[in-house]
Amino acid sequence: MAAGDDTVEVFLLSGFLGSGKTSLIRRLLNEPALADTALIINEFGEIGLDQLFVRSAVENTLLLENGCVCCSIRGDLTDTIGELFVRAGNGEIPAFSRIIVETTGLADPAPVVAELRRLSGTPRPVRLAKVIVTVDGVLGPEHIRTCDEAVAQIAQADLCLITKADIVDANIVNALADSLRGMNPAARVAILDPGALDIASLLAPEPVPPAPPRAYRLRQGGAAARHRGVATWSREVEEPLGWAKLRDWLDLLYSLRAPNLIRMKALLNLEGAAGPVVIHGVGPLFGWPEPLDSWPTARPLSRLVVITRNMPVDVVGRSFEAIVTGHPAGVENGR
Ligand SMILES: Nc1nc2c(ncn2[C@@H]2O[C@H](COP(=O)(O)OP(=O)(O)OP(=O)(O)O)[C@@H](O)[C@H]2O)c(=O)[nH]1
Known part of the structure; x- marks a missing residue:
């Protein structure tokens, strides 16, 4: 100010x-x-x-x-x-x-x-x-x-x-x-x-620009309101999740679909873990799980978000239910 x-x-x-x-x-x-x-x-x-x-x-x-x-x-x-x-x-x-x-x-x-x-x-x-x-x-x-x-x-x-x-x-x-x-x-x-x-x-305020921005061309004619082919799957799960099953699901997803996965982030309530764990996937790259000191939510709860491009997002949901929660494939749990 x-x-x-x-x-x-x-x-x-x-x-x-x-x-x-x-x-x-x-x-x-x-x-x-x-x-x-x-x-x-x-x-x-x-x-x-x-x-x-x-x-x-x-x-x-x-x-x-x-x-x-x-x-x-x-x-x-x-x-x-x-x-x-x-x-x-x-x-x-x-x-x-x-x-x-x-x-x-x-x-x-x-x-x-x-x-x-x-x-x-x-x-x-x-x-x-x-x-x-x-x-x-x-x-x-x-x-x-x-x-x-x-x-x-x-x-x-x-x-x-x-x-x-x-x-x-x-x-x-x-x-x-x-x-x-x-x-x-x-x-x-x-x-x-x-x-x-x-x-x-x-x-700090930026100095006066040294030169006007150069004209550039967007491959698809602009970005706003397009987000072409992008879809999101998100899921909340109350019961603690098994890390081995989650890892199997992530392995499957990333080995088959890495080029289509543009972002993944999750706050996890893992079986046997002392507190919440966060994982991030950025493009095809995956970070180490990071423990948090305490729950940022009112109660322990897993929240997962996966953002895909050019791939049917229900694949993410169905594989998650089949491998991680054990709910029958096709049950509509993703949002
Ligand atoms: N090594 C390193 N990792 C970073 C740095 N900045 C962010 N990260 C990691 O990159 C991942 C994504 O970081 P975020 O800060 O969540 O990225 P974001 O831009 O807010 O992501 P979206 O909200 O999905 O758009 C996390 O695993 C971060 O820890 C950095 O400067 N160095």
Whole structure:
């Protein structure tokens, strides 16, 4: 917020599925300097998980549900920002001076930017401060090559932030940075430091763009509202799940369908585990299961989300029921 000004700054955080948006938010919200931040999370799929992973900000967090902010729920963002003001006014949530909006990993930020610029009538002025786009240091080049959504996000960025530089060769990161500068010369390109966060640099206004963005062509003619071939399967399970069966299911899914699996995330209530366990799949890559200290849900509960492209999503649900829960194949449990 500028000195002497009660303007609320909005930071729009976009970036392809699994590129590190939620991880960055978790780090940002651990910073005392950002305590006065409200968070709006938009997730693809019917069961949201990210809000559970951002525990420290939970009281200041609102979800944008029912679809992707760039296509199906335009206008809802305006309403959600209004709701933040109402809740802060009622004392239901702490006062805030900045808002971070996390889009889905498939969102085209352009219509969201347009909506934020049109925003009026709020109790305090609201101003879009900048668009930050996370770019996956490992899979970014592949996303740029194959996914219009990733290209549209980079094109809208004021700041492109390369993540996962801690697990990629520096030459690959530098080549990715060069290609981002080529795609959007108006954006600053930075590499996210896996150690200390440079908050000032992340949140500071970006300098005047050195050159207008170069025209670029999307392979399918645009990203917003298209998300072609994308489908989501999500499932909640009350009873604890067996890790061996889950692993068998994941092995089967990933050995047969890896190219079609663009994102998988799960909060798991595993038999014999002391607490919740989180697993992430980003493209064909799978991370180690990560234990959480405590349940972010009211009671232990597994939540799984799988996002696919160009594959019938019922395959995911049927194989899950057959291998993991033992319910007969074809029972409609997925949502
Ligand atoms: N090594 C490493 N892993 C990272 C980094 N950032 C994110 N990850 C991992 O990448 C996976 C996906 O990270 P998220 O933060 O959930 O990605 P996201 O962009 O919020 O994902 P969606 O909400 O599905 O779009 C997780 O396993 C993270 O731990 C990073 O800078 N370095």
